[in-house]
Amino acid sequence: MKKTIVFFTLLLLSAVSIAIGISLGSETINPIKIFYNKSDLLSTEIITRLRLPRVITAFISGSSLAVCGVVFQSFFRNPLADPFITGISGGAALGYAISVVLAIPPHYGIFFSIGGSILAIFILSSLISNFSGSTSSFILSGISLSFIFSSCVMLIFAIAKSESVHKIIIWMMGDLNSANNAAFSIYLAPLFILAIWSFHRHIDLISLGDDFAKTSGVNPWEVLLIFLLTSVLVALSVLMGGIIPFIGLMIPHIIRPLSSSLTFYSIPFSALCGGAFLVICDSISRSIISPYELPVGVITGLLGGLFFFMTIFRQRSTSE
Amino acid sequence: MKEIILQCSNVSAGYNKKNFITDLSLEIYKGDFLCLIGQNGAGKSTVLKLLSSILKPYSGEIRLRGQNILNIGHKKLSSQMAVVRNINGIIPDFLVKDFVSFGSFPHGRALSKIKQNICSEIIKQTGIDDLSKRIITTLSSGEFQLVQIARALLQSRDILLLDEPVSNLDYRHTVEVMNLLKEFNHQGTTIVCAIHDLNTALNFCNRIVALKKGKILFDGKPEELNNKLLEKIYDIDFISIKNPVTGKLMVSPLQEVTKKYHSSKE
Numbered sequence: 001m002k003k004t005i006v007f008f009t010l011l012l013l014s015a016v017s018i019a020i021g022i023s024l025g026s027e028t029i030n031p032i033k034i035f036y037n038k039s040d041l042l043s044t045e046i047i048t049r050l051r052l053p054r055v056i057t058a059f060i061s062g063s064s065l066a067v068c069g070v071v072f073q074s075f076f077r078n079p080l081a082d083p084f085i086t087g088i089s090g091g092a093a094l095g096y097a098i099s100v101v102l103a104i105p106p107h108y109g110i111f112f113s114i115g116g117s118i119l120a121i122f123i124l125s126s127l128i129s130n131f132s133g134s135t136s137s138f139i140l141s142g143i144s145l146s147f148i149f150s151s152c153v154m155l156i157f158a159i160a161k162s163e164s165v166h167k168i169i170i171w172m173m174g175d176l177n178s179a180n181n182a183a184f185s186i187y188l189a190p191l192f193i194l195a196i197w198s199f200h201r202h203i204d205l206i207s208l209g210d211d212f213a214k215t216s217g218v219n220p221w222e223v224l225l226i227f228l229l230t231s232v233l234v235a236l237s238v239l240m241g242g243i244i245p246f247i248g249l250m251i252p253h254i255i256r257p258l259s260s261s262l263t264f265y266s267i268p269f270s271a272l273c274g275g276a277f278l279v280i281c282d283s284i285s286r287s288i289i290s291p292y293e294l295p296v297g298v299i300t301g302l303l304g305g306l307f308f309f310m311t312i313f314r315q316r317s318t319s320e
Numbered sequence: 321m322k323e324i325i326l327q328c329s330n331v332s333a334g335y336n337k338k339n340f341i342t343d344l345s346l347e348i349y350k351g352d353f354l355c356l357i358g359q360n361g362a363g364k365s366t367v368l369k370l371l372s373s374i375l376k377p378y379s380g381e382i383r384l385r386g387q388n389i390l391n392i393g394h395k396k397l398s399s400q401m402a403v404v405r406n407i408n409g410i411i412p413d414f415l416v417k418d419f420v421s422f423g424s425f426p427h428g429r430a431l432s433k434i435k436q437n438i439c440s441e442i443i444k445q446t447g448i449d450d451l452s453k454r455i456i457t458t459l460s461s462g463e464f465q466l467v468q469i470a471r472a473l474l475q476s477r478d479i480l481l482l483d484e485p486v487s488n489l490d491y492r493h494t495v496e497v498m499n500l501l502k503e504f505n506h507q508g509t510t511i512v513c514a515i516h517d518l519n520t521a522l523n524f525c526n527r528i529v530a531l532k533k534g535k536i537l538f539d540g541k542p543e544e545l546n547n548k549l550l551e552k553i554y555d556i557d558f559i560s561i562k563n564p565v566t567g568k569l570m571v572s573p574l575q576e577v578t579k580k581y582h583s584s585k586e
Contacts (some may be wrong), residue, residue, distance in 0.1 A: 016383065042571060074412070076428060077410050080408070080412070083446060201422075201425055204414070204422065207412050208407055208411065208412070208422075209407055209408065209409060211374050211403075211405065212405070214373075214374060214394060214426050215372050215373075215374065215400035215402070215403040215405075216398055216422060216423075216426065216475065217394050217395040217397075217425050217426030217475075218394060218425075219393065219394045219395065219397065220394075256413070260413070260414070260415060261412035261413045262414065262418055263416050264479060272483050313522075
């Protein structure tokens with residue numbers, strides 16, 4: 001019963017966030033008025049061509065990051081694990097940085113990001129296939145890969161022109177501007193979320209340790225498959241909105257006390273909550289210093305940091 | 321003639337290419353309640369890891385009903401044997417009934433109506449129905465051990481492998497857990513457990529295998545153990561008497577470490 005209430009509340013929250021996302025911007029538009037007054041062509045154009053695609057991108061990107069957070073925190077048995085622990089975002093960032101330095105147009109530059117993500121996934125899978133599916137090897141491989149990629153990005157920063165560096169930094173802080181997005185990610189990401197959700201019982205068993213999962217009947221190739229599916233989902237979310245911090249870390253922490261630890265519930269709940277959260281953050285980033293835009297990562301990072309402060313203070317006050 | 325259910329043939333195994341078990345051969349029969357005893361580091365947990373296919377042997381073979389366990393898929397293997405070990409690290413806040421239901425994983429994807437009934441039946445049989453809506457991280461060690469056993473029994477009633485199932489437990493919970501295992505052993509479950517407390521092993525099991533430095537030093541019935549053998553296994557002196565009530569052997573270590581042990585170390 002409690003879970004049904006939580007589910008419908010999150011569904012409502014998502015609908016409200018989408019409505020807010022469509023309304024807010026450099027000019028506030030009431031979407032209900034458009035629905036009744038179809039002659040307002042400019043507002044209709046703004047909503048259907050600009051804001052709606054962006055809101056959908058933000059929602060799916062937020063959902064993907066939150067789901068990856070749930071999976072990686074269960075996988076690595078570490079509540080501080082986040083989607084960017086695998087080094088895939090580092091690969092995508094390196095690809096993007098190379099494309100900017102080479103002055104490749106954004107529409108083609110995205111293929112460099114994809115290439116970087118694929119390269120990272122390929123290196124990761126070839127590294128971990130030698131470790132017979134142990135989760136600690138995933139985390140170690142991911143961290144080493146992250147360091148290597150971030151060093152390469154820093155090298156590019158050191159030698160590139162300042163405007164290129166600025167562009168890369170903005171993207172790395174989270175950029176939901178649809179001109180840079182790979183449209184196919186929006187269609188693929190929900191499919192990957194569903195595919196990962198279908199392995200919810202495997203993820204529950206993995207969250208109790210490698211040996212527990214193995215002796216309960218989870219095959220090492222299934223562990224590898226879930227890891228790869230989640231890694232690709234991270235890559236897709238990076239392609240949609242750059243590197244958006246804190247969502248993958250924070251949303252599972254918000255959802256866990258509201259639902260049960262079973263991933264059957266926490267995956268869909270986190271998807272809804274993560275989507276709604278990013279849409280609201282994006283709306284704030286678009287309207288707070290209108291007509292200019294803040295990178296959405298600034299808002300998510302700020303709110304995420306405040307959330308963790310609050311959690312620490314709450315834990316301290318309950319323990320005292 | 322008893323049916324051999326698990327068989328280790330000339331198995332050598334260990335960690336980081338170092339042998340912990342050397343040339344071990346062991347046959348486990350259907351209906352055995354076998355306790356592995358020995359000093360810390362004797363190889364008890366390693367034997368259990370080998371039997372459950374967590375650890376691959378360097379050489380030799382382990383067979384489950386005649387089939388090499390390395391050739392049996394994890395799912396099929398887990399439907400025939402369940403393992404109870406300590407879970408280290410962060411444990412998620414699962415409800416007891418959800419945790420027990422994980423035992424049905426190798427038998428199919430979703431918990432069907434029949435499986436749910438079996439799950440509630442196991443919860444009743446193991447006497448944990450009043451715990452079923454509690455969160456596992458709030459349970460005491462004894463309660464969690466019973467919950468772990470319930471999960472394992474849902475997974476398989478054929479073979480149970482338990483690594484120190486009663487360490488950290490008080491007398492009451494030790495007896496409760498061992499009685500439960502004994503009851504299922506009477507119903508046909510083959511049980512292999514590594515155990516530290518000798519008296520618990522002597523009271524409940526019907527076969528003892530003593531290990532020392534990865535080799536079998538003794539394999540027989542509990543009543544066949546004597547002070548001399550125990551001294552060899554643990555390198556300390558023991559006294560043993562017959563329990564006046566049960567007639568079973570009761571042992572107690574003497575505080576003084578044997579001179580032989582000291583001299584061998586020197």
